[in-house]
Amino acid sequence: MSFRLGYVPGVTPGKWTRMWAQRRPDVPLELLAASTDEVVGRVRDGAVDAGLVRLPIDRDGLHAIPLYTETTVAVVPKDHVLTAVDEAGLDDLADEVVLRPLDDTLPWAGELPGRPAVTDPPTTADAIELVAAGVGVLVLPQSLARLHHRRDLTHRPLADAPRSDVVLTWPDAENTELMEEFIGIVRGRTVNSSRTPRRRDDPAPGGTGRAMRARGGRRAARRR
Structure with missing residues (x-):
């Protein structure tokens, strides 16, 4: 089991x-x-x-x-202009190519920020490779940014992005x-x-049945 x-x-x-x-x-x-x-x-x-x-x-x-x-972040190269701030917004991505991998699960509503890529990368891992090559930026949950960490990339929180x-x-x-x-x-x-229900072999609260009967007998003897 x-x-x-x-x-x-x-x-x-x-x-x-x-x-x-x-x-x-x-x-x-x-x-x-x-x-x-x-x-x-x-x-x-x-x-x-x-x-x-x-x-x-x-x-x-x-x-x-x-x-x-989860906090949502933008993954960018370490020399990207976005690294000049501690926190960014979706408007800061207006002129950027924003990659959207096919396994993206962010709950986007309405138009996506930035400019669309020519083709959508199939996976988040593929999108990370494109960011490292200078093709665009990637918006994703912070935990995924940490999972796909590279020494040549960094990320910044996006204050107004949808969260997971x-x-x-x-x-x-x-x-x-x-x-x-x-x-x-x-x-x-x-x-x-x-x-979780107690298993049958677990002692009942206050001790075993035998111990409880013994305590009851002693109390009765004291009353007599």
Whole structure:
């Protein structure tokens, strides 16, 4: 038996996997890195028990609880004019070629900033290579900028850009004991406040049944 967790690039489940190992050393936690569409698909078909993904997703038949919101940044060469400021805005990209890889998940509304590229790169990794070659700039969640870090590139926060919400998603069905355990971990519940049912071999609160009967007998003897 194991608990299988899918996650998208840039999301780091390390803190939660360490807590899982402390609380459930008897159940291995298996990790699968994939794109948002792939993780959601595997949650639906039961290949993984839950997924850490970025919105938007099709929530039909799925639970989704928000975990955190990521800062959006612009990735540029280290000698780019944008590096002169600590924080930029979308207007600062008006004259730039803004690359939009086909795996982009930012929730853009309306027109994209800057000028479009001649062709959209297939992946974020490909877009990073184009930025390094001086072809354009790339707007993406900060965690992805860190994941694809290069010594010749840097990034700056974009104050007015759309942000990515990271959620935990799992099937809309009765939760298993392990699912409740993982939900408790990501929500910051302590061991004592966990909703996870006690296993039959766990002692009841206050001690075992034999110990409780013994204490009851001693109290009755004192009353007599």
